[in-house]
Amino acid sequence: MANTQENATFEQALKELETIVRKLESGSGDLEASINDYVRGTELKAFCEEKLKSARLKVETILKSPDGSLSLKPFDAE
Numbered sequence: 436m437a438n439t440q441e442n443a444t445f446e447q448a449l450k451e452l453e454t455i456v457r458k459l460e461s462g463s464g465d466l467e468a469s470i471n472d473y474v475r476g477t478e479l480k481a482f483c484e485e486k487l488k489s490a491r492l493k494v495e496t497i498l499k500s501p502d503g504s505l506s507l508k509p510f511d512a513e
Contacts, residue, residue, distance in 0.1 A: 445486040452479040 455476040459469060497505055 445483060448479045448482050452476055452483065
């Protein structure tokens with residue numbers, strides 16, 4: 436994602452997204468700024484969704500250990 440830092444955390448991205456949503460809902464800002472905020476918000480939404488998907492798959496890997504244990508197996512998204 437071009438504008439989302441590679442090392443950004445889910446929490447940082449979510450906080451920024453929440454700020455953007457509040458700003459857009461309030462109607463403050465001009466049209467161009469609102470469009471830019473909307474674009475940034477969609478990037479952050481996609482970033483957060485990918486982080487959540489990765490976390491969900493990791494949890495599924497834990498729950499689906501062959502021997503029934505809850506040990507963490509390396510996660511491979513491919």
